[in-house]
Amino acid sequence: QRLKEAITICELLNAQSRLAELEPYVNAALELATVLDDRLSLALAFKFQSLLHYSRLSIDRALESAFRAVKILQGLDEAVLLSNILNNIGVYYTALGIPKRGLEYFEQAIELNPQNSKAISNAGERLRDMDRVPEAIARFMQALELADTLGDELQSAHLYKNLGEVHFADGNIDTAEEHFTRALRMGRRLKDKVSSAFALIGLSRVALSRDASIESHGHAREALELAEQLDNNELRWFGLLSLADSCRAIGDDKELASVLTRSLRLHEQLYSGSITQRIAELEATYRLERKELETKRLFEQQARLASIGVMGAGITHEINQPLNAITINADGMLFKDDREKVLPREYRESVEQIHQAAMRIDEIVKHMRSFWSRPDYLKHVSFDLNEGIANALGMIRRQVASHGIALDTSLCKGPVPVLGISIHLQQIVINLVINAMHSLDNKPSGEKRITLTTSRDHACARLRVCDTGEGLPAGVEDRIFDPFYSTRPAGEGMGLGLAIVRSFIEEMKGSIECANQPEGGAMFSITLPIERRETSR
Template sequence: MKILNVDDNEGARYAKTRMLQHAGFTVFEAASGEEALRLTAGERPDLVLLDVKLPDIDGLEVCRRIKLDPATAPTIVVQISATFVEGVDRVRALEGGADAYLTEPVQPDEFLATVRAMVRLRRAEEELRRARDSLEQRVRERTIELEQANAALRREMAERSRLEQDLQRQREALYRSERLATMGVLLANVAHELNNPLTVVQLQIDQLAEEARDRDLQPRITELRHAAARCLQVVQHFLALARRSEPQRTPVHLNTVVTEALQLLAHVLKINNIVVHQHLADDMPLLDADPVQLHQVVLNLLINAQQAFPESSPSRQVTITTGYDAAHSRLVLEVADTGPGIPAGIREHIFQPFFTTKPPGIGTGLGLPLCRSIVESHGGSIRVSSQRGQGTIFRIELPIQPTGVPMQLTPAPAAASPPPTEGAAILVVEDEAAVALALAAALRRDDHRVDTAANGRQALQRLQEQDYDLILCDMRMPELDGPGLFRAVATHQPHLLSRFIFLTGDTLSPESQGFLQRSGCLHLAKPFTAADSRRIVRQALQAQR
């Protein structure tokens, strides 16, 4: 423990130094205030024994300066005086920063006891400071640990939230995929079920047209044909939605697609008081595209516009515009409406499957996703621009072939029918009785001998009893279907295999497609007309000769 003994009286200074040294303290001396300040700053004593009366700077000022300096402020100052011994002097010293005040003469025991008390105070303060510093260090370290743990926890929570979001998106994607798959199966089944009655309708219309002698019936028959054609288009759209397949490209005139779509929806638009404005550009290049899929796109956009109008909307107008961007070799189709517009928060979701703001039973949320899928499969793009209260514009851009030039679409010459071949024995294998009867009636008008069977098992019995020139066989039947009958015949009567013509409305099934390719047989897709059935029968009979 180091003590600085400051006294201008050499004898008094010597006496105090000797007592302190005998008590075990390290002592160094100063005879003036300036020297005391210099040694205090340099040696950093633990305690300064400071005489009040000094020749240059009095002890009170020296004490004040020591306590003002942050570096020396912790130093214990014990002031001592033989001159200033009044209570007021003691008060002045203590208020000036002194830690203790002694008056001389002072007894050696009292002197050393005071010094030792101040030393204990100094040590207690040191221990308290060290404890405080240690505690502050521990607090800092713990704070850093907590901050690191908190940051790690935040990262873990963010990662967990991201994983949960990813999982939720995967679940939603799986759910949408399952719904799309279910929708595809449903639409395929609906299309198949519609194909049979549509086949009956078309065959009966053909029979009625051939047998009707009253000319007044012909316009009605024509109306029936148009109605059946509209039903057929609906079935084709169902299949297009269910297939989600690659486009079956062929030269297409975009204006023709638009016109046909408007014709199909003319009645719906009319009863909803929607005025349609057409701005179809002349001399449009042909587009290498799937006409059925493009027809579906235009239909969906028109239906979407029709359903966007609120019941009280005073202005119900839809404008369809086509154009040719020669600089970028692209055709442009715009469908604009004067409806209420699409809010910004909804626009970013409208192309997501099953997202819809329409009431239950009005929309499925599949129309616009299908549009985007079809457009993108053609290498094009679809964008939407809309403002609340100012309507909506859907803009589609489709690339054309680089060599495309403006030209008129001319109808291809009709395929020549094979020469008539009458009097053949034909077996119609069809589980739908109405289809079987209508088809048999159509074939009998060509003088063919026609028998029917309701399934493959009945057909096998017929084939064992009689030889047939042709076998018109449905693909899907109870008990024994078309492929099953074909395999059974291959085992027992292989010479009949080349006489099969398959009737199918199930072109979606990869198994059915694979079977038809492997068999090499002719096939006729439902729904078909009497002319279609006669043409393929004549073709098959002609091939046998």
């Protein structure tokens, strides 16, 4: 009964996008399902654990939990559940910046369950982003036909909006208008303000493309009014963007100034909140959703870029050749045994372990493969160290607070100009704070504290990240920044975080040191050169 209750609560929280609250129920479900040897419940628990990791942007751990669920489901007649998990894996690979791999899993999910509308819609969105417009339209139409068959008008409205977007991007303005209009009609009939607002934003863009600025302005205003009624900040943000575009077109500078002021205030409010909450609210949206996902992909891509500088590009090819042979042979043996039962139990377990190890190696190889070059758009510019720290903490403050940890800052006065890539600085801060957070897991709530301090002189800026955790193990100072070295238990992370941190800091001509504090806990100290160029007046 307790196991059933834990699984039910996980399902409810997932349906309500309250993923941050999953942890205690997931842990209970994992423990009870293991004790009771309930394979289906264990697979469900790992599915929810993967969603929890994903909500915390721990994509590697999300994939690990999802693959464990897939392995448990092998041999069980649970095609719908397996299809849903494969769809989730596709989402995770997409977030890692590997959309082609994500698309492969969406297609597998559809093959297993042709009525998986989420996978069909996700496949359409990935195809759209790859500029494979005819295939994207075909997938959206397939999902639309399924939604119509099931009588899911709300999903149909969402899909008509998607079709409008893909046709608009492809220059088919008349067709886009038809789809946006139909989405609006359905949204109004259903009294669904969200789908109605997004359809109005699409129609505003259509009108603007035809120089019908007054009509565009009217649609944008109506969309914003719906957002205000819903008190939905993300939808309010889209409405403000659309209204700003129409104000520029009609030349209403006074209203434009007001809209831009509101946009800036809302931007600050949105980015001081939880990334997890923003991702949940951004489902079924268009431009800002893709922007958020692109930011995440950029972080992950740069993480892989840093570690390959140490490991070397050529090794991936050398590993991949024998690895393919191992994987293919292991797959073949398991496939044959599934049908003919030719392997003794202990041999099958050994082959499964071989296959699992090969998949782990394959994951590492794929992490390394795309590290070889930096995109041209990542340029070093001058930015404020304190502002970068504040932006990074805004992304994870709620996550830290959910662990009962006090997060303190003592930032020096005035701007601290440094030269580098601002998102790298944010990644540095996020990695160090998350490492500190894990070190506090076994501490009583009242003793959990992370402190960030900045200081500067005429030549250098300094950032210190201190915690009240267990401190660093003796003798690790020389190895802790090496790739694939980790002080955490096996299976919890790949040991790339601090290697990435050091690589980014060295790119900024800085240095990082670590030590234990006399009063307990670890301290990471970063020194960066001050950017001395002054703006001419």
